[in-house]
Amino acid sequence: MILSGVGTKMASPSGLRSIMEDIATTTAAAAPGERFLNLGIGNPAYIPEVAETWRRLTAAALATDFGEASCRYGPSRGSRELVGAVVRYLGEHLGWDIGPRNVVVGPGSQMLCFIAAAMFTGAGAPRPAGLVLPMSPDYTGYQGLTLAAGQVTGVEAALRRGTDRSFTYEFDFDALRRRTDLGLLMLSTPSNPTGRSLTAAELDQLIDVAASRDVPLLVDNAYGEPFPGIGEDALPPRRHDNVINCFTLSKAGLPGERIGFAVGPERYIAPMVSFLANSALHAPQLMQAAVAVALSSGAMDELVSTAIRPFYAQRRKVVEKMLFGKLPAGIDWRLHAGQGGMFCWLWIDQPWFDDLVFYEALKREGVFVVPGRHFFTDPTGAGGFGRHARQCFRLSISADLAALSDGIGRIARVLDEMSHGGPAPARTRETV
C-alpha cells in the first residue's frame, strides 16, 4: 500500500496515543477484582449540575429545532443562531466589536487548530513556515496537527525553581524572536499540562512577534476565559489583527459532542471556513442549537460561576494538599504553579527519575499517569532542558477523589522505592 507524505505523517500515532491505548487496553483486560486508578485522563470531571444543564438544553433543542437543525445541511461557518450568539456573547463579556465574518464554528476546536496548521504551515509559503509553540512544554495534541513531518517545534521554556516546592516555566522571547521559520504560533492558556496562565505583558510580547512577522498567533482558551473559566484571575482573550482565539465546549461539559469555535480577523477566518466546507462540511447542528441557547440565556455563565470554576478551585486545593501530605519529603519533587486548567504538573528533580520507568512501575501498582516527555517538542532535552523533559508527569485533578487519594499514595510509594535504588520488581502480568 502506498501512502502519500501526508498519509505517512498523519498515520503515525503520537507517543501520547500509545500511552492512552496502553491505558485503555490494560484497564479493559484487567482481571476481576483488579482495579486501576486512572489519574491520566483528559476528560473533564463529571459535575452533575453541568451535565444536567446540558441535558436540559439538548432536550429543548431537540423539541424545538430538530427539523431545522438535524434534518438539513447547515452553513459551514456555523449555524446562524450559534454564530450570532457567539458575536453577542463575546461583545458583552469582552467588549469585542465583531461580526459573523469573524467567527467559524468547527467540529471541535482541535479540528480548527488542525485547519489553521494545515493552512498556515508547510510547503508552498514563500518562506519556511512551521508550527511554533512559543513555550514547550504545551498540549501534546499540537504535535499531531501538521500535515508534514518535522513541522512542529517549540521554544524551550526557561526553568525557574521556587524557594518552596514550586517551579514555573518562563517564556524565552529572545529565542522566539531569533526563529526564522514562523508560520503559526500556538499555545494553550491556562496551559495543558502545566496550568500556567499567560500574563498581559507576555501576551503583548507574543502579539508583537506575530505582528512583526505577520503570522497568526492561535490562543487556545480551552480551559480559560470566559468559559469554562478554570483558573484564578486568568487573562481575558485579546482581539488583534494577528490573533485567532479558539474556544471549546469540551471542558465546559460537552467533550463528546465536538463543538468549538475560532474568532479572529476575517483574513484568517474566511479561508478556514472554506477549508471546513471542503473537508467536513460543517459542525453538528443540534448541539450548536443547544450551545447558542447556553450562551444567550446566561446558562453558560451560571455554570461557570456556580459549578465549574468553584469545583476545580476546590479540587486543586484538595489535590495539592494530598500531594504535600503524601509525597516523600526527602525527594526533590516540585509542582508547577497551577493557575488554572485540569492538571497538576510535577517535576521530580532527581537524577534517578525517568518518566517512562516511573509510568511502568506505577502501572504495576495499578495507577496511571501521563509521562511528561510527550508534552515537550524536543523530549531529548537537547535544546537545553537536559533530563528535565524526562522528569515530569501529568496528574489529572478531574479523576474521582478516592482514586486521587489512593493513587497519590501509591505514587508516593513508587517514588520512595525508586529513590532507594529502583522500583518494585515487575509482577508476572506486566505486559509492556
Add this chain to the structure above:
Amino acid sequence: MILSGVGTKMASPSGLRSIMEDIATTTAAAAPGERFLNLGIGNPAYIPEVAETWRRLTAAALATDFGEASCRYGPSRGSRELVGAVVRYLGEHLGWDIGPRNVVVGPGSQMLCFIAAAMFTGAGAPRPAGLVLPMSPDYTGYQGLTLAAGQVTGVEAALRRGTDRSFTYEFDFDALRRRTDLGLLMLSTPSNPTGRSLTAAELDQLIDVAASRDVPLLVDNAYGEPFPGIGEDALPPRRHDNVINCFTLSKAGLPGERIGFAVGPERYIAPMVSFLANSALHAPQLMQAAVAVALSSGAMDELVSTAIRPFYAQRRKVVEKMLFGKLPAGIDWRLHAGQGGMFCWLWIDQPWFDDLVFYEALKREGVFVVPGRHFFTDPTGAGGFGRHARQCFRLSISADLAALSDGIGRIARVLDEMSHGGPAPARTRETV
C-alpha cells in the same frame, strides 16, 4: 498574509460553492412577496416519519446515554456501540465477516473522503498518485478534497443516447487503465448527480483496476444500499481488499448531524483512524448512540422500506411525469436514466444551450437549479465531451411538489425562450 500551498488550495471555494452562496444570498435578499423556487438543493426531503423516528431515537439516547456519550471524550474509531452495531448490521445485511478494526466512524462521510484523499493522493508517494474519478461527471464535492491543486481528475464517460429522451453515461475502462497516476479511485453509486447505479460487472472492472495497481477504490454509498436505499435494484456494496465503502446517515435523515462511516481492510482503515485522532479527535457521540440503536433495532430498515425508498420512488415518477408533460417537445432535451439518488440530471442537447446562461435566466424567473459544469472535472470539454459539459443541469427531486411543478413550468418557458434566440431580458433587480 501567507498561506501554505495546502492553505491556498483549501481556501479556494469551488464553483459550486459560489452557486450555492448565490442561491443563499439571493433568496435571503428577496423582496417581500418575491418567492424563489429552489430546485437546486442538496438536502434530502423532509419526510415526517423519518424525522420523527430520529427525534425519538435521539431523545432515548439523551435519556440513557448522555453522561457516558456527551460528557466524555470517545474513541477515534467511533463509539464501541456504533462500531459494534455496524459490524453486526453489515454482517446480517451483506454477509460480511468483518470486525471493529474494519470500521471507522467519522464526523460525516465527506470528512472520511477528505481523509482518504489526503492519505492516498499527493506528493510523497513513490509514483504519481492523484484522486481519479473513474467516471466524470460525479459529485462535485470530490473536487475539493485534495490538499494540492490539480490532483483531482476524472475519466470522461462515454455518452450513449437512448432512442427516446433518455441518455446514459458509460465507463471508459480503457482510458482508466491507461492512467498512470492512480492514487485513489472514488465514485458515488447511485450517482450524484446522474442517478446512475453501478452494475456488478462494472464493479468487477473497477476492482480489477484498483487491485492491479494496489490502490484503494472508495465507493460512496450515500444514496445506496443498505440504507438509505434510494434506488431500484441497486447493487449491494462489495467487500474487497482494495475497497473502502463509505456510508452516511445524511440521506437517511440526519444531514445536519454529520455521521458517516467507512468500512474496509484494516490496512486502509487503521491509518484513517490515526488521521482522525490527530485532526478531529472523533465524531460526535450522542448521535452515534442514536444511530447504533437505529441499526440494531431494525428502525433503520423500517425507515428505508416503509418511508425513504417508497418516497423517492414515487417522487421520481411524479417529477419525470412533470418533465415529460411540461418541457418543450420541440427541444432535444434528455434525462439521464435515473436508477436512484435524489436528482434528475438533464441534458439539453442543443448548440444554443449554455448551463450558466440558463442558470441566470432561470434565476430571473425565480427558480434555482445547479448548472451542470461543476460536476465535470474537465468542464471545458477538452477531453472529448465538447459542449456537453456545459449543457447539463441538476434538478433536486426532494424539493416540495408545488415548487417542482411551478419550477418545471418556468424551466420549460425559459428553454422555449432560449430556443427562440435568447432568454427573456433581465429584470431590473438582477444582481449577478
